[in-house]
Amino acid sequence: MHSFNDPLIMRQIIMDHYEHPRNKRTPVHLNYRHVHMDSASCIDDIHLYVLMQGDFISDICFDGIGCAISTASTSILTELIMGKTRKEALHIIQQYEAMIFEQPYEEDSLEEAVVFRNTSKQANRIKCATIGWDGLKRLLHE
Amino acid sequence: MFDANKIRQDFPMLQGKMMQGKPLIYFDNAATSFKPCIVIDAIKRYYENESVNAHRGDYDLSYETSMQYEKAREGVANFIGAQPDEIIFTSGTTASLNQIAYGLANSFLSSGDEVFVSYAEHASNLLPWFEQAKIHDLVLRFAPLTPEGSIDVIGLEKMISKRTKVFSFAHVSNVFGYVNDLKSIANLAQTRDIMLVVDGAQGAPHLPVNVQDLNCDFYAFSSHKMCGPTGIGVLYGKRNLLNQMAPLIWGGGMNSRFDSKGNIGLQETPFQFEAGTPHIAGAYGLLAAVQYLETIGMENIAAYERELRNYAVLRLKEKVPGIIIYNETADTGIITFNLSGIFAQDAATHFNSNGIALRAGLHCAKLSPQHLMTPATVRASLYFYNTFDEVDQFVEVAKRGGDFLDAFFQ
Numbered sequence: 306m307h308s309f310n311d312p313l314i315m316r317q318i319i320m321d322h323y324e325h326p327r328n329k330r331t332p333v334h335l336n337y338r339h340v341h342m343d344s345a346s347c348i349d350d351i352h353l354y355v356l357m358q359g360d361f362i363s364d365i366c367f368d369g370i371g372c373a374i375s376t377a378s379t380s381i382l383t384e385l386i387m388g389k390t391r392k393e394a395l396h397i398i399q400q401y402e403a404m405i406f407e408q409p410y411e412e413d414s415l416e417e418a419v420v421f422r423n424t425s426k427q428a429n430r431i432k433c434a435t436i437g438w439d440g441l442k443r444l445l446h447e
Numbered sequence: 448m449f450d451a452n453k454i455r456q457d458f459p460m461l462q463g464k465m466m467q468g469k470p471l472i473y474f475d476n477a478a479t480s481f482k483p484c485i486v487i488d489a490i491k492r493y494y495e496n497e498s499v500n501a502h503r504g505d506y507d508l509s510y511e512t513s514m515q516y517e518k519a520r521e522g523v524a525n526f527i528g529a530q531p532d533e534i535i536f537t538s539g540t541t542a543s544l545n546q547i548a549y550g551l552a553n554s555f556l557s558s559g560d561e562v563f564v565s566y567a568e569h570a571s572n573l574l575p576w577f578e579q580a581k582i583h584d585l586v587l588r589f590a591p592l593t594p595e596g597s598i599d600v601i602g603l604e605k606m607i608s609k610r611t612k613v614f615s616f617a618h619v620s621n622v623f624g625y626v627n628d629l630k631s632i633a634n635l636a637q638t639r640d641i642m643l644v645v646d647g648a649q650g651a652p653h654l655p656v657n658v659q660d661l662n663c664d665f666y667a668f669s670s671h672k673m674c675g676p677t678g679i680g681v682l683y684g685k686r687n688l689l690n691q692m693a694p695l696i697w698g699g700g701m702n703s704r705f706d707s708k709g710n711i712g713l714q715e716t717p718f719q720f721e722a723g724t725p726h727i728a729g730a731y732g733l734l735a736a737v738q739y740l741e742t743i744g745m746e747n748i749a750a751y752e753r754e755l756r757n758y759a760v761l762r763l764k765e766k767v768p769g770i771i772i773y774n775e776t777a778d779t780g781i782i783t784f785n786l787s788g789i790f791a792q793d794a795a796t797h798f799n800s801n802g803i804a805l806r807a808g809l810h811c812a813k814l815s816p817q818h819l820m821t822p823a824t825v826r827a828s829l830y831f832y833n834t835f836d837e838v839d840q841f842v843e844v845a846k847r848g849g850d851f852l853d854a855f856f857q
Contacts, residue, residue: 316852
């Protein structure tokens with residue numbers, strides 16, 4: 306966990322997920338829950354897909370166009386949430402939101418996602434760092 | 448003599464304002480502009496010394512306010528070479544263009560008539576037309592663009608038909624920054640009996656505008672992009688067209704009398720288009736803004752911005768490897784670019800963390816990527832109070848664009 310405090314490593318993690326996003330694909334099957342996240346003020350245009358098996362998230366993926374922050378934060382989200390239960394996923398999202406909005410949060414449950422802990426310093430990027438997370442929350446409440 | 452540093456003293460926002468711990472460099476003037484003291488004072492004067500409604504009161508204060516409000520109309524008319532009764536105060540360019548689209552569709556156009564717009568237009572000059580086209584079965588067509596992104600007049604001439612009734616184009620595109628050849632477009636329009644609507648949001652603040660000289664039928668612009676307050680804008684229209692055009696907003700102040708059967712007598716132009724209490728303080732502020740701009744001189748403003756812009760483009764090309772500038776040869780203060788390999792939004796964060804305000808994205812012209820072939824751009828837009836020093840600092844920050852994640856780890 307401590308290595309995530311090293312700016313150099315945090316930077317590498319973001320760039321790695323931006324340049325090689327995980328789970329970036331559009332599913333062929335139609336039984337995925339789907340949400341289209343775009344915004345009037347920026348170019349981010351991301352589709353998020355979730356496949357539920359009972360209470361489990363058996364697959365999560367995304368596709369579309371986004372900046373480094375939105376792409377990397379969504380990529381990290383998919384890795385973190387894959388295979389979790391709905392309840393676990395909602396808990397992780399809650400911790401992430403707490404971190405983004407500078408509230409107390411459980412660092413351990415966020416793993417790599419802690420690289421976005423400084424987002425509030427660039428308030429205009431909060432929507433980039435949360436676009437995929439907001440989408441997942443919406444899908445899990447469907 | 449034009450002296451940007453002296454001019455800056457007129458603007459409270461340019462007195463040492465900081466952003467991210469750095470002196471603010473404001474390069475988002477195509478979005479909105481800063482206000483000089485005299486504009487702020489004019490607004491204050493209304494609220495502190497008058498504060499009553501125009502047109503309605505039977506008492507001295509209200510009479511005085513009505514006179515001042517009409518004085519603002521005269522000042523704006525003078526600023527663009529129009530007559531006062533051809534000037535309608537709206538809430539801004541968007542409201543003006545909505546009134547024009549609604550008015551033309553309801554009073555002049557019929558099913559199958561063609562309206563020409565372009566891929567370079569702002570949402571405000573597209574969506575009102577899309578909506579009216581749906582309701583009135585109009586045909587929306589797209590004028591061809593030159594490789595730079597201005598209207599290709601020769602190509603346009605080949606596309607028009609007997610059903611072409613309206614051209615609706617920007618004076619200056621808010622993405623490309625080129626000045627459209629309105630004179631040629633107006634000539635073409637006139638010989639074919641086509642009405643010419645001009646979105647002047649990026650024109651009036653930066654260039655001398657004379658609507659008679661341009662020979663356009665309508666010209667719309669916003670106060671806040673030209674040192675005036677937000678919430679007020681202008682719709683210029685030729686008197687005979689305005690007199691035949693249906694109002695979009697109905698209510699108090701625009702009717703002469705009405706009865707319970709719904710027979711409504713309308714006020715004369717321009718009042719029939721100004722229902723509701725107008726933005727009186729806004730009109731005072733706008734008058735102060737046009738007088739301020741006239742004192743500096745619109746010719747001087749246009750010349751200085753061109754010079755500053757050319758300098759910025761030259762320096763960016765010289766010092767920032769891999770930069771893509773999409774409108775190198777444009778004639779206004781809009782510079783649209785991308786830093787090599789950096790998503791526009793990420794670049795904007797990098798500039799923000801260095802105190803530089805500019806915009807990333809599509810700049811409300813969501814059809815423009817079809818012309819630019821890129822999903823998003825960064826836009827620096829200059830005004831006459833920006834300086835060569837600011838451009839130098841901007842270029843230095845642009846050079847370090849690859850460090851855009853620094854913003855997250857400082």
